[in-house]
Amino acid sequence: MTLSHLGLQKTTLLDYPGKVAAVLFTPGCNLRCPYCHNPDLVQKIDISTLVPMEEIRAF
Ligand code: SF4
Structure with a gap:
């Protein structure tokens, strides 16, 4: 799983x-x-809040 984004609106x-x-x-x-x-x-980057790249690609 690639983690790279902090949020997807x-x-x-x-x-x-x-x-x-x-x-x-x-x-x-x-x-x-x-x-x-x-x-x-x-x-204050909280890596626990990163959005998986797979979720972004799926969207
Ligand atoms: S520090 Fe400046 S360039 Fe960086 S995200 Fe905030 S407004 Fe944008």
Whole structure:
């Protein structure tokens, strides 16, 4: 099993204006933008929450 993503939001109406989209949240950003709205994905990676790649491919 390959683990590589911290989250899969299957439906978003906000992140791709005018389209229905999905969002994959990936770990490992090495920037520290003060306005980041997902600091837990950047600084506090909990590998127990990783989404299996198989689940993402199946979706
Ligand atoms: S906003 Fe957050 S995730 Fe995006 S580049 Fe900045 S620190 Fe990384």
